Each structure stands twice: as structure tokens, then as C-alpha cells.
Amino acid sequence: MSQLAHFQLLARYNAWMNDKVYAAAAQLSPEALALDRGAFFPSILATLNHIAAGDIVWLTRFAEHPGCTALRQALATAPKPKALGQQLFDTLAPLQALRGELDGHISDWVAALSEPDLAYGLAYANMQGVPAQRAYASLMLHFFNHQTHHRGQVSTLLFQAGQDVGVTDLLALIADVDPR
Template identity: 35%
Template sequence: MAWTKIMITGAYAQEMARYNQWQNSQLSAFLQDLTPEELAKDRSAFFGSIMGTASHLLWGNWIWISRFDQGDGPGGGIPESVSLCADLAEWLPLCKTVDARISNWAGSLEEDLLTGEFTWFSAAKEADVTLPYAQCVIHMFNHQTHHRGQLHQMLTETGSAAPVSDLVFMPKEV
């Protein structure tokens, strides 16, 4: 199978890791303004509640960074991802830890890795999957944005303001 040549750089990964930290920092502040009941309320989203979606977002970040840096992963699969964290008190420090891990990985990412293939075991497919490394990196960051968009919608439904998500408005220092 021939892959479409995907070209990204380590600088791209570093910028997106910075964006991820900025977004999760803002998201954390908005989530802390909600009651536990608002966080747990089923909102008919794909992962149910705000807390379920935030847990899945964190699980996705953790599973992908564990694949990239060969460190510890979250365990479980997509169905268990919604219950990764019982509450916000558990989610907040774990999110910071995983975000730091993503930033550290991006900061040390070797450019030659981005031109090769990446193989991992996918529990969702119950098989090894091989794709271009760059595509997997892009996927990790795109997955984050997708689920933060869902969280943005659910936050606005609570009457809350929601984080500024425009990449072009990210502060120079995060």
C-alpha cells in the first residue's frame, strides 16, 4: 500500500503541543466553574457528559503519547475511557501530567521519525496497524481538537462561556 507523503516538522508538533496545553489550561478553568452535577449530566453527546468527554479526551492523549514515547498508558479501551477519571479533582492533575509528557515528547522529537512508518497495536481494530508516523502525530492533535469542540458546545449549553480556541490567538507564552 502506498502512502501519501505527509510532511510535518518537529516544530509543528511543538506548536501543537503548546496549543494543547493552552487549550487544556483554559478548559480546566471553565470546568472548575461547573458543579459536579453539571459535569456528570448526560448531554446526549457521544461520550455522554462533560466529564465523560473530558475523560475520553485525556485518555486519547494518554494512549497516543504512550505509543509515541513507549511510556505507561492509561489501560482499558475506548469504552472505558469515559470513566478514566471519577471527577475533576482526579482529572486536573492527570491532564497536566499528560500535557507535560506530550510537550516533552514534542520537544525531543527527531525529524527523521516523521518521515517513517509507525506501528502500534490497536485494540479498536484488534490488530497491529502501520501508518506514516506523521499521520499518527496529526491524528493525535486532531483528536484533541475534535473532542474539545464537543466540550465547547456542552459548556455553552450550561450557560458558561467557553475557551477561545483559535490557534491564531494563542498567546506567545503558554
């Protein structure tokens, strides 16, 4: 499997898991979603907001790639987080709508990339304004890993609140192959 095919798998996994997490979250009351549960981002809602804010920040950076005009245009109306802990929405419904839009943008972006695009050196500044330049593919791996890390936190918080998101393993989306 090519590196690009792996990223396409991660984009599918991302959307699949977000659907499961948001479906479980929708079973909770607004008070339960906002309850401080002692997590790094205190509540389920705060953690979901963080994932969306982080995605917007990174997608905006990725859109600077010369071949990502469509992604740049797609993000034109997205919120512009000033901090990774910023509460984009105080309720689940608009956050869920944004999540669906972002997952669509992620899938479209990854589908439009080519293997040579992954070798691009992306120059960007972090949230504190410190400049960096790193390999596009490595930053994409960080991007997908970041989502998985915080969704793991959310799935734990949801389970503690009585909602089981079910299977969360990437393995569920990996096709069987003939061992011969």
C-alpha cells in the same frame, strides 16, 4: 516553519486549550459535569475522560519509537485504559491533575523529537487488536486533531451549561510575521 515546529505549536495549543477548558469545567458542580447532555460521550466529564484515555493510548504507542525512552518512562504510572470510553476518574480534580501531567509529557515528547524521527513507521494494534503501520508524523497529526475535535464538543457543552471558554482558535498562538 518545519513540520516539527508545527507539532510544537500544536502541543502548546493543546496545553493552552486544556487549561481553558478545565478552568471553565471547574466552575460547574459535579452534577452538572456528569449530566447526560446527549453528546457522543454523554457528559462533559465523560468527554474529558475520553480525551485523556485516547491521549494515553496514543502516547503509549508513540513511546514505542526507539528515541522515546523518556516518554515510555513518563507513562509508566499513567492509567492503562482498556477502552476509549473508559471513565478514568469520576470527579474533575484527579482528571485535571492527570491532564496536566499528560500535557507536560506531550510537550516534553514533542520537544525531544527531531525531523528524522517524524519519518518513522510506527507499528501498533488498534483497540480491537488489528495491526497497522503508519507514518509517525501522520499519526501525530491524528493525535492532535482528535484532541481538538473532542475539545470542540466539550467547549459546546460547557457553553450550553453557561461557561464560555473564550477564544479557541489556534490563530491566537500563531505569531505575526513580516510580509516582506
